[in-house]
Amino acid sequence: MSAPAALITGGTSGIGRATAELLHSRGYRVMVTGIDSLATAGLPEDVLTVRADARSLPDIDRAIDQACRRFGSLDLLFLNAGVSRPGPIESTDEDAFDALFDINVKGNFFTLQKALPLLNEGASVVFTVGAGEGLGAAVTAAKGALLPLMRSLALELAPRRIRVNAVSPGLINTPAYSKVGVSQEMIDSWAGDVPLGRVGAPADIAEAVAFLASDAAGYITGDNLVVSGGIGVHARP
Template sequence: MSAPAALITGGTSGIGKATAELLHSRGYRVMVTGVDHVTGAELPEDVVVVRADARSLRDIDDAMDQARRHFGSLDLLFLNAGISRPGPMETTDEDTFDALFDTNVKGTFFTLQKALPLLNQGGSVVITVGAGEGIGAAMTAAKGALLPLVRSLALELAPRRIRVNAVSPGLIETPAYSKMGVSKEMIDSWARDVPLGRVGAPADIAEAVAFLASDAAGYITGDNLTVSGGIGVHARP
């Protein structure tokens, strides 16, 4: 019996890369896609790395062809590719709006659509949803579209015993923050508002994804696992 196979979009840095490393260490055959360059020294040698833009259906098709060629089928699809463009409505232009929806929503939808023929019965799909509220109307809308999508897909794919769940990271220190110009000092100041008292690591999300993909989560579908160190938890009187 061959080892399980996982395809991770947005897998060349941050959360996706940490998940690739964790799954590989647990015996998965792993393929990652992304637009960032990754050298062989940054991921295990036998992890398949494919350059693909989540906004491009042609790139998605090419990635699926490679997944079919390398693995034949998939047991886990981790849809992690996404971008952040925070900002108020007044300064959001059309290009920013389109980029948010093309990457976060369109890319997620069509990658899953094109991966469906490869997903084994009983397989798992995990989608990174993340937070959007409070960081701009366009980003909130793009992120907010994903959770209803997860619930709808969970129902649609249940007859094939394919489970679909979301993972919602809280404050996780990834390269995305530096791309947005957020300093280490600012991240550390935000950490003071986290009940557990620290910034999360990509490995924290990787563990959540591995759980949702495992048999231990075999009766969980259409759900959203929040990994936030307690952000959003309110004490009741």
Template sequence: MSTKTAFITGGTSGIGKATAELLHARGWRVMVTGVTHVGDADLPDGVRAVRADLASLSDIDAAAEQAREHLGSIGLLFLNAAAFRSGPFESTSEEDFDVVFDVNVKGSFFTLQRTLPLLGEGSSVVFTVGAGEGTGAAMMAAKNSLLPLMRSLALELAPRGIRVNAVSPGVIDTPVYSRMGMAPEALAAWGAEVPLGRVGTTTDVAEAVAYLASDAAGYVTGEDLVVSGGMGVHPRTA
């Protein structure tokens, strides 16, 4: 890939921030979006952060224009922004349902559409698809709808030389768990049940995204790279 530029949505914390830091350290020019912590994200110098709510098409349009001005072209589009609403099915409100679909699905769809003119041959698009487990039926539905979307786009954009993949994190130590009210001890206990015996780090996922964006993954498209420490492969035995 000739253009080392990255546009990362949801890049002011968690996995998105870790990916921005990793790529910046490797010489990429990076721009991120976020809704919170945009002004105090403590990102490396040179990483531009802009406020954009991906539920808003006008915000998406403005962010795409800033990407054009700041980056010129996009080598990696990392569609990582997410809205989380947990809770049981029977108490999920229409508002909660709309929020998770507006950000996770509609927001990703139109961010790619609006930035597509900036992606050329050799560019890579990566969706964050995992991390829906245990967060409620609406969140699961929104996240799982991204996989068929990703595969459809991989076929549609292949003639342009644009690869489209997904990364599915397992149990990763991100701020989302504290926002859901999970204590650090509970998260650590959950990680102990993972075959590799630990909770994943945001850097674990960032490295996977960096791989999918690299020339080393030049023949990889339409795939979901699971970064879970072996969750779902088999139950851990004592």
């Protein structure tokens, strides 16, 4: 029996990369997609890396074709590719709005559609969601659209025993923050707002994804696993 196979979109850095490394260490065959080919340095040599823009259907087709040729079938599809463009409605232009929905919604939808023939009976699909109110109307709407999509797909794919869930990260220290000019000092200062007293690491989310992909989560579908260190659990006095 061959080892399980996983395809991770947005897998060259941050949460996706940490998940690729964790699953590889646990015996998975892993393929990742991303747009930053330089970010793959340090990944295990046998992790297949494919450059693909999540909003491009031809890129998605090429990635799924490579997954088919390398693995033949998939046991986990981790739809992690996403973009965040925080800001109020007044400063959100059409390009930012289109990018949010093209990458977070359209890209995830069509990646799953095109990967369906590869998904084994009993496979797991996991979406990364995680954006809450306060980051801006457009990013909240784009990420929020994934939850009803996930729940609908959980029902639609249940006859094939394909489980569809989401993971919603809280404050996680990823390279996404530095790309928008947030310093490490500022990230560290956010720990005081987290009930568990620390900013999360990508490995915290990787463990949650690995759980949702495992037999231990075999009776969980249509659910959103919040991994936030307690943010949102209660109102602070």
